[in-house]
Amino acid sequence: MIHRKDPGVRMAYRGQIIKAMSGFYYVRPDRDEKIEGSPSEEPVTFQCRAKGIFRRNNITPLVGDRVLFDLTETDDVEGNVTEILDRKNFLIRPRVANVDQALVIFALHTPEPATELLDRFLVGMRSKEIPVILVFNKDDLGNEGDIEGFRDIYREAGVKLLFTSALEHSGIDGVKELLRDKLTTVAGPSGAGKSSLINALSGRELMSTGDLSRKTGRGKQTTRHTELIEIEDGSFIIDTPGFSSLEFDGLEAEKLDSLFPEIDRYKNECYFTGCSHINEPGCGVKNRLSEGLIPKERYGSYVLFYKELAAVKESRLRSRK
Numbered sequence: 372m373i374h375r376k377d378p379g380v381r382m383a384y385r386g387q388i389i390k391a392m393s394g395f396y397y398v399r400p401d402r403d404e405k406i407e408g409s410p411s412e413e414p415v416t417f418q419c420r421a422k423g424i425f426r427r428n429n430i431t432p433l434v435g436d437r438v439l440f441d442l443t444e445t446d447d448v449e450g451n452v453t454e455i456l457d458r459k460n461f462l463i464r465p466r467v468a469n470v471d472q473a474l475v476i477f478a479l480h481t482p483e484p485a486t487e488l489l490d491r492f493l494v495g496m497r498s499k500e501i502p503v504i505l506v507f508n509k510d511d512l513g514n515e516g517d518i519e520g521f522r523d524i525y526r527e528a529g530v531k532l533l534f535t536s537a538l539e540h541s542g543i544d545g546v547k548e549l550l551r552d553k554l555t556t557v558a559g560p561s562g563a564g565k566s567s568l569i570n571a572l573s574g575r576e577l578m579s580t581g582d583l584s585r586k587t588g589r590g591k592q593t594t595r596h597t598e599l600i601e602i603e604d605g606s607f608i609i610d611t612p613g614f615s616s617l618e619f620d621g622l623e624a625e626k627l628d629s630l631f632p633e634i635d636r637y638k639n640e641c642y643f644t645g646c647s648h649i650n651e652p653g654c655g656v657k658n659r660l661s662e663g664l665i666p667k668e669r670y671g672s673y674v675l676f677y678k679e680l681a682a683v684k685e686s687r688l689r690s691r692k
């Protein structure tokens with residue numbers, strides 16, 4: 372119970388929305404906020420509404436939002452979000468704001484990693500300038516060859532690359548280190564072991580994990596809601612349900628090469644400016660590809676995405692006519 376001396380005084384505090392559910396926003400005050408009557412040791416979360424914000428600013432609060440809130444109700448931990456502070460960024464899926472980085476988790480095996488989906492993710496995050504930590508989990512099921520193979524593919528992809536086993540608890544500390552004091556969104560296909568890894572990171576059974584469906588060999592989408600989880604003091608992550616596809620929003624084919632670091636670095640060697648690196652003669656990127664300096668898997672994803680984006684643009688132009 373929070374008791375304040377003068378219930379008539381509106382006090383604004385600063386905090387962050389860590390959970391959104393059924394029209395309520397659960398706000399954790401910033402560490403240096405002193406809230407009268409609040410037990411100092413345990414971090415308290417205030418259940419808030421967001422009366423008026425949407426009408427006033429046409430903005431819906433998101434998990435991760437930094438906000439001002441007040442405690443106008445007298446006697447309990449209820450309050451009202453009065454202002455959403457400027458967002459550093461936000462994601463549509465999951466719906467979350469102010470993300471510092473993404474932890475992208477794939478399994479080395481079961482389910483077999485789909486590099487196309489993985490690359491889609493890396494491109495999406497890079498287009499939002501969100502740094503990526505790429506983890507291949509279940510390395511207890513893999514061999515040295517698998518690991519070296521992925522090292523070769525993602526060495527120059529502009530990500531931090533790690534291998535873990537949530538089952539055998541290996542590689543966990545390395546990941547934990549990278550999450551310290553950050554807000555990290557977790558993504559990866561169903562069954563990759565996201566929830567298992569989060570449990571291993573926090574040392575607690577925070578998330579329920581699922582067996583792989585015997586029929587499909589994939590996970591069962593055990594995780595459903597969106598919430599910030601504090602795995603240790605100051606390190607927040609957000610676990611999301613697995614996904615099986617991902618669409619790009621607002622990307623242009625012409626700019627796609629800048630989202631593949633290992634391609635981007637060679638584009639100044641192309642004969643034509645604006646080279647798509649697919650059919651043009653004198654393409655520096657394709658030269659480097661044939662020399663083995665660009666992984667063919669990554670180039671393959673580039674071509675696939677390029678064509679996809681070009682087709683979207685084409686159909687948009689056609690429908691305008």
Ligand SMILES: Nc1nc2c(ncn2[C@@H]2O[C@H](COP(=O)(O)OP(=O)(O)OP(=O)(O)O)[C@@H](O)[C@H]2O)c(=O)[nH]1
Nearest residue numbers: 537538562563564565566567580581590592593613
């Ligand atoms: N061998 C092995 N199995 C693992 C490992 N990590 C997780 N698993 C198993 O893989 C299955 C799926 O794990 P989850 O943690 O539920 O996967 P998830 O990515 O959270 O799946 P969704 O919530 O459906 O997106 C479970 O049966 C886990 O026990 C690992 O490192 N090695």
Ligand SMILES: [Mg+2]
Nearest residue numbers: 565566593594
């Ligand atoms: Mg899960």
Ligand SMILES: [Zn+2]
Nearest residue numbers: 641646648654
């Ligand atoms: Zn080129």
